[in-house]
Amino acid sequence: MAIVRWQPAEEIDRLRQEVDRIFSSFSSGPEPFFSRVYPALNLSEDPDHLYVRAELPGVSPESLEISVVEGRLLIRGERKIQMEDADTNYHRRERESGFFRRTLALPTRVDPNRVSAGLKDGVLTITLAKVEEAKPKKITVKSA
Amino acid sequence: MKEKEMELKEKKEVKKEAGEGTRSGPVFIPAVDILENKQELIVLADMPGVDNKDVDIDLRDNQLVITGKVNAIEDEKEASIYREFNWGDYFRQFTLSEIIDQSRISAKMENGVLRVILPKVEKMKPQKIKVTAG
Numbered sequence: 001m002a003i004v005r006w007q008p009a010e011e012i013d014r015l016r017q018e019v020d021r022i023f024s025s026f027s028s029g030p031e032p033f034f035s036r037v038y039p040a041l042n043l044s045e046d047p048d049h050l051y052v053r054a055e056l057p058g059v060s061p062e063s064l065e066i067s068v069v070e071g072r073l074l075i076r077g078e079r080k081i082q083m084e085d086a087d088t089n090y091h092r093r094e095r096e097s098g099f100f101r102r103t104l105a106l107p108t109r110v111d112p113n114r115v116s117a118g119l120k121d122g123v124l125t126i127t128l129a130k131v132e133e134a135k136p137k138k139i140t141v142k143s144a
Numbered sequence: 145m146k147e148k149e150m151e152l153k154e155k156k157e158v159k160k161e162a163g164e165g166t167r168s169g170p171v172f173i174p175a176v177d178i179l180e181n182k183q184e185l186i187v188l189a190d191m192p193g194v195d196n197k198d199v200d201i202d203l204r205d206n207q208l209v210i211t212g213k214v215n216a217i218e219d220e221k222e223a224s225i226y227r228e229f230n231w232g233d234y235f236r237q238f239t240l241s242e243i244i245d246q247s248r249i250s251a252k253m254e255n256g257v258l259r260v261i262l263p264k265v266e267k268m269k270p271q272k273i274k275v276t277a278g
Contacts, residue, residue, distance in 0.1 A: 038150040040228035046221050053217065055192040055229065057256035079150065087181050094175035095190055098150040107225060122192030122256015123217060 038100045039075070039124075043107075047136055050108060050128040057122030058095075064119070066126060068112040073104045073126065108134045158235055170232035174212070174258075185244065185262040191234045192256035193217055199253050201260065203246055208238040210258065 039054040052073060056064075064077040081097035106128070114129035156173040174189040187208075191199070194212035202209040212234035218224075240246070244262045251260045 038152040040152055040155075041226070042218075042224065042228060043226040044218055044222040044224045046219070046223065050225075051218070051222060055256070057190040057192040059255070081177075084179055084186075085181065088179050088186075089181075090177065090179055091185075092176060092178040095177050095188065096150050096153070096175075100150045119255075121195045121253075122190070125217070 037102055038096075039102060041075075041102065041104055043104065045108070045130075048130060050106060050110060050130065052104065052126040052128070054102075054124045055122060056119065056124050059119070059122070059124075061119045064117075064124070066115070066117050068106075068110060068115055068128065071106050071109065073106055073128070074102070075104075075124075075126075076101045110134075155229055155232075157232070170230055171235050172232050173236055174210075174234045176236065182264075184264055187238070187258075187260040187262065189234070189236065189258040189260075190256065191253075191258055193231065194234065194253065194256060194258075196253035199251070199258055201249075201251055203249070206240045206242075208240050208249075208260075208262075210234070210236050210238075210260070212258070 039056055042053045044051045044053075054075065056077070056079065058081070059077055059079050063080070064075070066076075067074045076099075078099050079097050081095060109131045110128040111131050115126065117124060117126045119125075153175070156175075158171040158173055174191045176190075177186075177188040179186045179188075187210075189210060189212075191212040191214075193214040198213040198215065200209075200211040200213075202211070214231055214233055217231055240262065243264045245265045248263045249260065251258060253259075
């Protein structure tokens with residue numbers, strides 16, 4: 001094993017970075033799950049609805065196709081990036097374009113006829129109404 | 145021909161060191177395209193959840209600072225079941241070269257995409273210089 005100079009300051013710095021990282025992950029909430037499929041989705045609920053949200057900047061509503069089939073939500077669409085003229089050069093290119101397709105299994109039964117979607121400022125919000133049987137019911141406990 | 149499928153890129157978070165923001169929550173670096181043609185430079189930034197009222201474009205010396213504020217998208221009454229991304233404000237900073245005419249910069253926000261047009265300084269008109277006899 002090679003002899004390496006021991007740098008105590010470096011060790012302490014590394015420890016501090018680790019502790020920072022752990023604490024920073026507490027403050028922004030639990031680490032989101034990185035699914036690798038575009039777009040990233042957030043799923044939330046209230047007693048009557050499920051909500052699915054995706055960040056789709058620059059996507060037009062006409063290119064989106066949303067459907068609910070057998071308890072799964074399917075989102076399909078295309079993100080087009082405006083082609084500039086021939087005499088335009090790119091200095092930096094970080095934004096992607098192309099087709100996307102995403103399926104999400106829904107944890108609760110929803111009514112496929114009561115699904116609505118809105119696209120505002122590049123954020124897609126899909127509201128799905130739960131079927132009556134899937135809504136939480138209060139059960140009263142009778143004392144014997 | 146196979147359709148080109150998009151890949152998901154993880155949202156890049158700004159590492160908060162000096163100069164903490166006043167709002168809590170993560171701050172993200174928006175993906176940008178920077179283009180140039182004969183008349184201008186164009187910056188396109190993806191900032192979903194930001195509308196034109198909540199974008200701030202600040203010009204200071206030769207620094208172009210873009211900030212986008214995201215308002216609470218999810219209702220507080222909603223319970224999160226599954227999360228693949230976090231919400232947060234956007235921040236990105238650029239150094240402008242001297243060829244930009246700062247007085248004519250314009251910007252437009254549409255569908256969560258910010259488009260900043262930075263016109264180049266118009267070429268100086270050719271001048272005739274009189275030569276005096278010395």
